[in-house]
Amino acid sequence: MVEKSEIRRRVSQSFKNMDEAVYLRSSAALHKHLKSSELWERAQVIGITVATNQEVATMPLILSALQEGKRVALPAVDKGGHMLHFYFIDDLTDIQTGFAGIKEPRRANEKQVNSDDIDLLIVPGFAFTNDGYRIGYGGGYYDRFLANWNGITCSFVFPFQTNIAFPVEEHDIPVQYLVCEDGLRKC
Numbered sequence: 001m002v003e004k005s006e007i008r009r010r011v012s013q014s015f016k017n018m019d020e021a022v023y024l025r026s027s028a029a030l031h032k033h034l035k036s037s038e039l040w041e042r043a044q045v046i047g048i049t050v051a052t053n054q055e056v057a058t059m060p061l062i063l064s065a066l067q068e069g070k071r072v073a074l075p076a077v078d079k080g081g082h083m084l085h086f087y088f089i090d091d092l093t094d095i096q097t098g099f100a101g102i103k104e105p106r107r108a109n110e111k112q113v114n115s116d117d118i119d120l121l122i123v124p125g126f127a128f129t130n131d132g133y134r135i136g137y138g139g140g141y142y143d144r145f146l147a148n149w150n151g152i153t154c155s156f157v158f159p160f161q162t163n164i165a166f167p168v169e170e171h172d173i174p175v176q177y178l179v180c181e182d183g184l185r186k187c
């Protein structure tokens with residue numbers, strides 16, 4: 001079986017090989033699947049990251065959520081505690097560029113989110129098994145977060161990110177839904 005690190009490298013390369021127009025169009029198709037689902041309709045508070053160009057795009061979805069009057073919560077990384085803390089953003093001026101170019105929410109006290117208030121969490125990841133097990137950036141941040149969280153989780157995946165076999169570890173936590181080319185798939 002292929003190592004997690006090798007899978008991260010391969011998926012990352014597949015994103016780099018993708019034509020930008022195709023990338024944007026394919027991302028939009030996945031957004032459309034989610035937005036026409038009950039998961040989206042019912043969610044008042046969406047937890048989401050600003051994707052890098054090596055993940056399915058998320059910015060258009062963040063803008064849709066804000067336009068529809070949903071509340072949008074972005075994670076900030078607490079390196080010392082190896083934890084994620086979410087903050088609400090009201091508009092794009094609440095997003096700043098942090099370590100390694102990663103987009104983060106402005107960490108204002110009054111914008112702190114109680115994570116139990118998040119209804120739907122869009123979980124980032126490089127690669128997924130058909131059961132929703134995922135390979136993330138390798139920090140274990142989402143595995144730790146999801147270990148103590150009970151909301152609904154989903155991830156966006158392009159075809160080269162799914163149906164990938166890798167050694168699942170005891171601490172790995174799967175997502176509940178994958179949003180793929182052909183629609184929402186319950187894991």
Ligand SMILES: Nc1ncnc2c1ncn2[C@@H]1O[C@H](COP(=O)(O)OP(=O)(O)OP(=O)(O)O)[C@@H](O)[C@H]1O
Pocket residue numbers: 004124134135136137138139140141142143144147169171172
């Ligand atoms: N619940 C946990 N408690 C303590 N350590 C954990 C927990 N979950 C993961 N870890 C540690 O985090 C490290 C990275 O885990 P892993 O390789 O699964 O990262 P990942 O799933 O790619 O990252 P992420 O969850 O941030 O997307 C591992 O060394 C693992 O031991």
Ligand SMILES: [Mg+2]
Pocket residue numbers: 134135136140143171172173
């Ligand atoms: Mg993991």
